[in-house]
Amino acid sequence: MMRAVVFEGPEVALDLRETSVPEAGPGQVRIRVLACGVCRTDLHILDGELSEPKLPLVLGHQIVGVVETVGDGVMDLAAGTRVGVPWLGWTCGSCRYCTSGRENLCPEARFTGYHLDGGFAELAVADARFCFPVPEDYPDDQAAPLLCAGLIGWRSLRMTEGAERLGLYGFGNAARIVAQVALAQGRRCFAFTRPGDEASQRAARELGCEWAGGSTEPPPQELDAAILFAAVGELVPLALRAVAPGGGVVCAEIHMSDIPSFPYELLWHERTIRSVANLTRQDGVEFLATAPMVGVRTDVTPFPLERVEEAIRHARSGAPRTAVLVMA
Ligand SMILES: [Zn+2]
Numbered sequence: 628m629m630r631a632v633v634f635e636g637p638e639v640a641l642d643l644r645e646t647s648v649p650e651a652g653p654g655q656v657r658i659r660v661l662a663c664g665v666c667r668t669d670l671h672i673l674d675g676e677l678s679e680p681k682l683p684l685v686l687g688h689q690i691v692g693v694v695e696t697v698g699d700g701v702m703d704l705a706a707g708t709r710v711g712v713p714w715l716g717w718t719c720g721s722c723r724y725c726t727s728g729r730e731n732l733c734p735e736a737r738f739t740g741y742h743l744d745g746g747f748a749e750l751a752v753a754d755a756r757f758c759f760p761v762p763e764d765y766p767d768d769q770a771a772p773l774l775c776a777g778l779i780g781w782r783s784l785r786m787t788e789g790a791e792r793l794g795l796y797g798f799g800n801a802a803r804i805v806a807q808v809a810l811a812q813g814r815r816c817f818a819f820t821r822p823g824d825e826a827s828q829r830a831a832r833e834l835g836c837e838w839a840g841g842s843t844e845p846p847p848q849e850l851d852a853a854i855l856f857a858a859v860g861e862l863v864p865l866a867l868r869a870v871a872p873g874g875g876v877v878c879a880e881i882h883m884s885d886i887p888s889f890p891y892e893l894l895w896h897e898r899t900i901r902s903v904a905n906l907t908r909q910d911g912v913e914f915l916a917t918a919p920m921v922g923v924r925t926d927v928t929p930f931p932l933e934r935v936e937e938a939i940r941h942a943r944s945g946a947p948r949t950a951v952l953v954m955a
């Protein structure tokens with residue numbers, strides 16, 4: 628048996644219970660989970676904002692663990708390897724998206740901790756093709772946020788192409804990681820927080836952002852692009868107003884409140900709005916190679932599995948450190 632935190636639906640309290648040990652099927656590995664980060668997406672699932680999860684479900688898609696057993700047909704992962712498991716847990720491999728480098732859009736895609744049991748447990752099973760080697764420099768708990776905040780942040784940053792002046796709306800875990808990478812690439816970062824959140828603004832300046840202010844304030848200069856890491860639709864027209872002609876607003880959240888209507892003038896001059904969905908394995912390979920080179924640091928608060936409710940409250944509070952469940 629193993630211990631797992633089981634979710635049975637938005638109306639039911641999470642339950643830490645003994646469940647049977649999952650077996651690795653063909654192409655899969657069983658992983659002894661060492662750490663698993665709590666992400667805002669987990670909160671959206673808990674709150675029923677992402678519909679139709681597998682039930683009962685083990686949440687968690689920022690898994691760091693060690694391969695324990697290897698299923699039939701797995702050639703390139705051996706027992707004892709430390710791996711990370713991200714949100715993208717399985718794709719069909721044959722649709723027009725999968726065959727054109729856009730597996731993040733596969734209509735059959737299954738996601739870890741949503742359609743597939745995730746890492747709020749002592750053991751997890753994952754498709755070996757969707758496991759990444761974890762950079763050695765990172766302790767287990769500090770590696771966990773790289774797997775979602777880091778990967779989605781990386782993909783969002785890529786969507787801003789060569790933007791020199793980059794606005795980051797919602798200065799949480801993902802924005803902190805993106806800011807470190809963007810600054811290392813020689814870009815200039817401008818951080819937008821909840822109005823009056825001086826602690827986050829100070830943290831942004833300490834990290835190297837050249838300006839930090841409230842999301843309703845105009846930045847001191849026009850931006851070339853902005854990334855929204857907040858689930859607040861009202862920020863979209865505000866960000867559009869802050870970007871220069873030709874600039875783009877990238878929405879990184881999986882769920883967002885409605886975007887209010889706004890004058891066409893804000894979009895005019897070839898400004899764009901786009902969303903970023905999920906990740907590809909290529910994003911994972913690129914980012915996990917980049918993070919240690921840049922020296923990306925993550926700030927985490929560890930919680931043992933039995934304090935999962937507290938970890939979730941921590942994540943809800945918008946605290947700057949990522950809540951990470953640690954199984955040791
Ligand atoms: Zn996530």
Ligand SMILES: [Zn+2]
Binds near residue numbers: 720722733734735
């Ligand atoms: Zn596909």
